[in-house]
Every structure is written in C-alpha cells, then in structure tokens.
Amino acid sequence: MKDQRSDAIFDDEIAIYDEAREFLKQDSLEKDELILKFNNFTNNYCRLVNTTRRLCSISDVQSRELKRREREINNLLDNSDQGFLTFGQNLLVEKEHSSECTRIFNKKIANLNIVELLHTENEEQNKLFAAVLESVFNVENREAQLSCLNDLPNLIKIRENYVHIKYKIINTDEFDENSVRLMLILTDLTERRKVEDQLLFLSFHDKLTSLFNRAYVESIIPQLQIDSNLPLSIVMADINALKLVNDVFGHEYGDKLIVQAAKVFLKCCRKSDIIARWGGDEFLILLPGANQEACTRICNNIKAMFDALSYEQMGLSAALGGATMENWDTDITSIIDAADRIMYSNKLIENKTTREKIISSVEKALQSKCPAYIGHSERVETIANRFAQLLKLGQEPQEMVSLLARLHDIGKVAMPVELLNKSTSLSENELQTIRKYPEIGYRMARSLEEPVLALSMLALREQWDGNGYPYGLKGDQIPVVARIISIIEAYDVMTHDQPNKRKRSHEEALRELDRCAGTQFDPNLIRLFLDNADYITNSAPCTSDGPG
Amino acid sequence: MERLFLKESKSTPFVDFDADKNILLIKGQSYPEDAFLFFKPLLEWLKEYLAGKVGQNVWLEVTLTYTNTSSSKCIMMILDLLEEAADQGVIVELKWICNEHNEYEQECAEEFKEDYTFPFEIVLV
Numbered sequence: 001m002k003d004q005r006s007d008a009i010f011d012d013e014i015a016i017y018d019e020a021r022e023f024l025k026q027d028s029l030e031k032d033e034l035i036l037k038f039n040n041f042t043n044n045y046c047r048l049v050n051t052t053r054r055l056c057s058i059s060d061v062q063s064r065e066l067k068r069r070e071r072e073i074n075n076l077l078d079n080s081d082q083g084f085l086t087f088g089q090n091l092l093v094e095k096e097h098s099s100e101c102t103r104i105f106n107k108k109i110a111n112l113n114i115v116e117l118l119h120t121e122n123e124e125q126n127k128l129f130a131a132v133l134e135s136v137f138n139v140e141n142r143e144a145q146l147s148c149l150n151d152l153p154n155l156i157k158i159r160e161n162y163v164h165i166k167y168k169i170i171n172t173d174e175f176d177e178n179s180v181r182l183m184l185i186l187t188d189l190t191e192r193r194k195v196e197d198q199l200l201f202l203s204f205h206d207k208l209t210s211l212f213n214r215a216y217v218e219s220i221i222p223q224l225q226i227d228s229n230l231p232l233s234i235v236m237a238d239i240n241a242l243k244l245v246n247d248v249f250g251h252e253y254g255d256k257l258i259v260q261a262a263k264v265f266l267k268c269c270r271k272s273d274i275i276a277r278w279g280g281d282e283f284l285i286l287l288p289g290a291n292q293e294a295c296t297r298i299c300n301n302i303k304a305m306f307d308a309l310s311y312e313q314m315g316l317s318a319a320l321g322g323a324t325m326e327n328w329d330t331d332i333t334s335i336i337d338a339a340d341r342i343m344y345s346n347k348l349i350e351n352k353t354t355r356e357k358i359i360s361s362v363e364k365a366l367q368s369k370c371p372a373y374i375g376h377s378e379r380v381e382t383i384a385n386r387f388a389q390l391l392k393l394g395q396e397p398q399e400m401v402s403l404l405a406r407l408h409d410i411g412k413v414a415m416p417v418e419l420l421n422k423s424t425s426l427s428e429n430e431l432q433t434i435r436k437y438p439e440i441g442y443r444m445a446r447s448l449e450e451p452v453l454a455l456s457m458l459a460l461r462e463q464w465d466g467n468g469y470p471y472g473l474k475g476d477q478i479p480v481v482a483r484i485i486s487i488i489e490a491y492d493v494m495t496h497d498q499p500n501k502r503k504r505s506h507e508e509a510l511r512e513l514d515r516c517a518g519t520q521f522d523p524n525l526i527r528l529f530l531d532n533a534d535y536i537t538n539s540a541p542c543t544s545d546g547p548g
Numbered sequence: 549m550e551r552l553f554l555k556e557s558k559s560t561p562f563v564d565f566d567a568d569k570n571i572l573l574i575k576g577q578s579y580p581e582d583a584f585l586f587f588k589p590l591l592e593w594l595k596e597y598l599a600g601k602v603g604q605n606v607w608l609e610v611t612l613t614y615t616n617t618s619s620s621k622c623i624m625m626i627l628d629l630l631e632e633a634a635d636q637g638v639i640v641e642l643k644w645i646c647n648e649h650n651e652y653e654q655e656c657a658e659e660f661k662e663d664y665t666f667p668f669e670i671v672l673v
Contacts, residue, residue, distance in 0.1 A: 050663065051624055058659045059617045065652035066614075173558050 009056070013049045017042065083163075083186030086170065087114050089137040094181070104158055104186055114184070120157055128152065136169075136182060145169050149182075161190040206277035208255055209262035217276045217284060221332050229288040232332070233295035233324040236339040237265070237302070238347060240317045240354045242281040244447035248414050248440055257316050260309065264318075268301040283318075284336065295322040315361035317354055319347035355448055359407065362444070366413045370420035372498055373409060379496075381405040383488045386536045390528060391484070400481050404456050408485050411441030411457070421499045435461065435469055456481040460489075465519045475522075483522040487513060487529055490521075491537065506537065549600075552593045560586050561612065567597055570604065575611040583618035591625055598633040606630075606638055611645040613653065620660075627664055634666035641667045648672035 020042040029035060077084055077098035085097035093101075095110045102108060105117055115130045128151065136148045149167040156163055166185040173179035204216035224232065239261050246254035258281070265275045265283060274286040287295055299320045306317045321343025325335045347354075367374045384405035388398040412420060412434075419426065419434055426434060438460050445454035459473060459482035466474030494509040504512070510533050517526035529536060549567035556562040561576030572594075580586045598606070608630065615623060627642075634640045644660065646653040657670045 051621070054624070054659050054662060055617055055620050058615070058620045058656050061652050061655045061659070062614060062616075068652075 010049055010053050017046050086181040086183045088181050161188050162193050164189050209259055209277055211262050212276040214278050225328055231291045231324050231326045233287040233290040234335050234339045235285040235322045236343040237283040237318045237320050238343055239281040241358045247443045264305045292324040295324055315358035319343050321346055362410050362413050369417045377406050379492050380488050383536055403453055404481050404485050410444055411437035414440045423499050463520045464522050487521050570606050572608040577614040578619035579616035583622050587622035594629050598638055602637040606640050608642045631664050644670050646672055
C-alpha cells in the first residue's frame with residue numbers, strides 16, 4: 001500500500017517541474033533546439049523525481065520491516081532467560097548479545113575478553129578456558145574444534161551464580177568461511193539448584209522441625225550397620241496429649257509444641273546422634289555407640305528438660321522407650337519395634353501422672369488468663385463433694401461429681417482473654433463465642449479418655465426447662481452430675497466478685513437459686529441444696545439425708 | 549544468446565536468465581556494496597536480449613525478500629527496460645512473488661509496480 005505522506009517531501013521538486021511545464025506551454029515560445037532539449041530534460045527530471053519518490057517509499061517500508069524484525073528477535077533473546085553471546089578469534093564479545101548476559105556478568109560485556117569474563121577462583125579452570133578458546137579458532141577441522149570444546153566445563157560459578165554453558169560453533173555468514181564464531185549459551189541454574197537442594201532437603205527432612213524424617217532413617221539403616229556404631233541404642237518418643245492440644249488450642253499451637261519437643265531432643269542428644277520425626281507425634285533417636293546406660297542417661301535428660309518446660313508449654317511431655325543392640329545378630333527394625341513397645345508400656349504406666357500434669361497446666365493457664373478463677377474450682381469441688389455425700393450417689397458418680405467440679409471450666413482456657421475479663425455485659429457475638437466453652441471442655445475430656453465426664457461437661461449450660469445450650473436438653477435428659485455442678489457453680493459465682501458483677505451475700509444467692517428452681521435448675525436438687533445450704537457451703541451442720 | 553546464470557551469495561540474488569526458454573528469474577536478497585556493479589551485466593544482457601524479442605513472449609519472475617536502496621534503483625532500471633520493450637512490441641509478463649504472510653513484501657511490490665503498463669502480477673504464496 002502506498003504511503004501518501006512521502007509525496008509531500010518532493011513538493012519543491014514537483015513545483016519546479018510544474019513551472020517548467022507551464023513555461024513550455026507558452027504559445028509565443030519558439031520551438032528551437034534549446035526548447036526541445038529543455039522539454040526532454042523536463043521529462044527526465046519528472047522521471048527522476050518519481051523514481052526517487054518510489055525508492056524512498058520502498059526504503060521506508062524495508063527499514064520499518066528490518067526494525068520490526070530486530071525488535072522481535074531481541075524480544076525473543078532477551079526474554080528467553082538465557083544468555084546468548086558470540087565472539088571470534090579476537091575473543092572479544094560481540095555487540096549483539098541477550099540481556100541475560102549483562103545480568104549474569106553484572107556488567108556490559110560488549111568488546112570484553114571472554115576469558116576474563118569467565119575468570120573464577122579456580123585457576124586450573126581459568127587456564128583451561130584460555131588455552132581452549134584461543135586454540136579452537138586455529139583448528140580447521142570442525143570435529144577437532146568440537147573435540148577442543150568438549151574439554152571445557154559445562155557448569156561454572158560466575159559471581160555467586162551457578163551457570164550452565166553450552167558451546168556452539170557457528171558461521172555468521174554462510175557464504176564466508178572466515179566468519180566462524182563461538183557462541184556461548186548461558187543458563188543461570190542458581191534458582192533451580194536452590195529448588196533442587198530444597199527438594200533434596202525436604203525429601204530427607206521434616207519440614208516443621210527440620211529434623212530428619214522417616215525416609216532418611218530408613219535409607220541409612222544399611223550404612224548404620226558397621227561395628228564402630230555398636231552398641232547402638234534407639235529411643236522412641238511420643239509426645240503426650242498432642243491430640244488434646246490440637247483439638248483445644250488448634251494445630252498451630254500443636255505444631256509449636258512439636259517444634260519445642262524437637263528442640264528438647266536436639267539439646268539432650270549428642271552431635272553424632274540422629275534425631276528424626278518418625279510420624280505425627282512420634283520421634284526416633286538413633287544413638288550410635290551408646291550402651292544401655294548412656295541411653296538411659298539421655299532419656300532422663302530429655303524427661304528432666306520436658307519437666308522444666310512443662311509449666312510454660314501446656315504440660316508438654318513425652319513417653320520414651322529405649323532399646324540397645326550390642327551386636328548385629330538382631331536387625332535394626334526389630335530394635336526399633338522393641339523401643340516402640342517399651343515406649344507404649346511407659347506411656348500406660350505414666351498415664352495418670354501425665355494426665356494430672358496436663359490438667360494442672362490447663363488450670364494454671366486458665367487462672368493466669370483470668371485471676372477470678374483462682375480458687376473457684378477448689379471451692380466448687382469442696383461444695384460438690386459435700387452435696388454429693390448428701391445425695392448418696394455412690395462412689396463412682398461421686399468421683400465424677402468431684403472431677404467435673406474441678407474441671408468444669410477448663411474449656412474456657414481456649415476463650416479469648418479479653419472476654420474472660422470483660423467488666424461490662426457481653427455482646428451477642430461475644431456470648432456466641434463464650435458459649436462454645438462446654439464443647440471445648442467436652443473435646444478435652446474426650447482426649448483425656450473420660451467419655452462420661454465429657455457428656456456432663458457438654459451439658460453444663462443446659463437448663464431444667466429446656467432453654468439452655470447447646471442442645472436444649474430438659475429435665476432428666478441432663479446428666480445429674482451436670483445438674484449438680486451447675487447449681488454449685490452458680491452459687492460460687494454469685495458469692496464471689498466477677499469481672500462484670502459484684503458479689504452477693506449467701507442469703508441473696510440462695511434466694512436467686514430458689515427463684516430459678518424449675519426453670520434453670522433441677523427443683524428437687526435446689527430444694528435439697530437450700531435445705532442444707534449452711535452445711536453444704538460450710539456455714540452450718542447438715543439437716544437432711546438426701547434429696548426429697 | 550548465452551544463458552546468464554548467477555549463484556546466490558550472501559548479498560546478491562540468484563539469477564537465471566534463460567534466453568532459449570525466454571524465462572528470466574531473480575530470487576533472493578540484494579544488498580551488495582556496489583549494486584550497479586552486480587546489476588550492470590544483467591542490464592546489458594537484457595538490453596541485448598529484449599532487442600531481438602519483438603512479437604515474442606518474455607516471462608520474468610521476481611522473488612526479492614530484501615533489497616537495499618541502490619538495488620531497488622537497479623531493479624527499477626530493469627523494469628524500465630521491460631516497459632520500453634513492451635512499448636516496442638515485446639510481449640512482457642512479470643510475476644512478482646510475495647510471501648502471503650509478509651505485508652511489507654507486498655507493499656514493496658506495489659511500489660515497484662507503480663507506473664508500469666505491462667502485465668505485472670503480484671502473486672502471494
């Protein structure tokens with residue numbers, strides 16, 4: 001398509017031609033030889049202007065096309081994330097190279113000597129580059145040239161980057177045998193290597209604790225079986241109550257405890273020991289060269305460190321089991337199984353102590369979150385025991401009353417501290433949040449393997465008339481233990497200062513309980529409580545043998 | 549008349565002027581340092597050839613992917629010779645081959661075609 005704009009640049013020449021034509025049109029002009037030559041000259045001038053105009057147009061179109069191609073080629077090269085550069089016998093990098101080269105070498109490289117650019121701390125390598133790159137252009141045979149290049153390294157370190165280099169012999173002009181160039185294609189593998197290193201690390205390490213993982217331990221078992229590792233002790237460790245922590249405080253907190261446990265193992269073991277996260281809450285420790293005595297010592301150190309951390313880390317502890325092999329008559333897998341069995345045996349033995357530690361930690365955590373709870377559980381437990389005696393519930397239910405009295409509030413440990421201490425009335429949203437504590441208590445009791453306690457805990461906020469939560473149970477549907485504790489808890493809360501309420505007198509509290517009999521509370525239990533309130537609350541002797 | 553045959557070089561096109569078949573071919577790129585030096589033999593050959601072709605068919609096929617400005621001028625000189633020959637009774641037919649995906653080649657062909665009156669066909673391939 002013709003570009004009309006190009007015509008304007010010939011306006012002057014066209015004006016001269018038009019003037020000449022006008023001159024030749026004059027009737028008075030004598031048609032002599034000079035005029036004929038002038039006419040001929042004018043026609044040739046017209047052709048010249050026309051040819052020049054067309055040449056300009058063609059040249060413009062071709063220039064535009066060349067620039068477009070140049071841009072496209074540069075875009076391809078500069079966005080390929082590869083460095084392309086060429087040089088000839090003078091070893092100076094040519095002007096045209098991709099921008100990745102500038103990034104890799106961190107400077108402009110045109111006309112710089114390639115041997116100097118590839119210079120590293122490796123002197124042997126530097127000498128090799130200098131020798132090969134200088135000689136390759138003097139070898140005539142292409143195969144010999146390629147053979148020379150095969151001696152060069154394909155991976156070198158330029159600054160802090162790992163760069164792969166591919167060498168290619170090219171002819172920049174297919175018609176000129178002297179246009180041989182060497183092209184280097186540079187690929188920065190630094191990021192890829194980092195990812196590969198990371199993948200390699202993750203394939204043999206636990207991401208959370210950075211300890212080795214099970215795959216690693218299993219892969220090195222054959223290498224471990226050398227005499228210098230004997231005696232070889234193996235410790236299996238299992239973090240106690242991790243499920244409870246995950247259920248109540250969330251997996252993020254559970255993960256923190258796992259990391260804390262890993263630190264304990266690292267601190268208590270020797271550098272030569274291999275510590276691995278074996279499963280979710282299980283760890284395996286390989287102690288090369290450790291006899292039974294050394295193994296026991298390390299286990300004791302671990303236990304002591306867990307005890308020291310227990311208060312601040314929500315009762316963090318672990319069951320441990322150790323086994324030692326003195327020779328290779330037994331395979332390592334059997335010893336791992338033996339350590340596992342011992343660990344589970346110890347876990348059962350320590351179960352009561354462990355449970356007590358966890359409960360104690362939760363209680364302390366709740367009291368530190370909300371000081372108003374200090375003494376509350378103990379008072380409720382004391383009153384509950386007296387009330388239960390009156391009710392003659394039998395040993396097992398009485399123990400359940402006692403346990404629920406002690407633990408009835410533990411679900412609140414997962415509540416936001418500002419809600420527990422709020423001095424004004426709670427908003428509807430805040431009420432929705434705080435009403436979740438019986439469910440959390442239920443989950444904790446389940447984790448402590450107390451299903452009956454869990455059901456009573458869940459029913460603590462149910463009401464006799466069915467207007468409670470979470471399920472709206474009514475009357476006898478509510479476990480009796482929950483009905484008992486809800487009365488005693490209400491009495492204790494009313495008779496002690498709370499963040500949002502001043503305490504009432506003993507008499508006022510009893511009147512309020514009486515008022516709520518048959519609606520919030522079991523009326524029969526209220527009757528008995530009120531009739532024996534002085535005794536139950538430690539104010540006077542007992543006047544009744546049980547509920548009416 | 550002797551056939552004019554030139555192999556393609558890095559900067560000059562392939563040329564095959566076959567006087568016996570009356571088929572003239574130019575194919576390639578043209579950007580020699582001295583364009584006239586390259587084209588002068590072609591122009592001389594053509595002048596002599598066309599002088600004896602009055603009343604006969606002459607076919608020219610041109611495929612030029614790139615020409616520098618001097619080469620373009622020389623191509624125009626060839627086309628001028630054909631125009632003159634056509635005026636004198638030679639039956640000239642020219643096919644200018646362009647890549648159908650290359651708009652720039654077609655633009656150039658249109659510029660070359662301008663002002664000539666003999667059959668000048670732009671063929672897209």
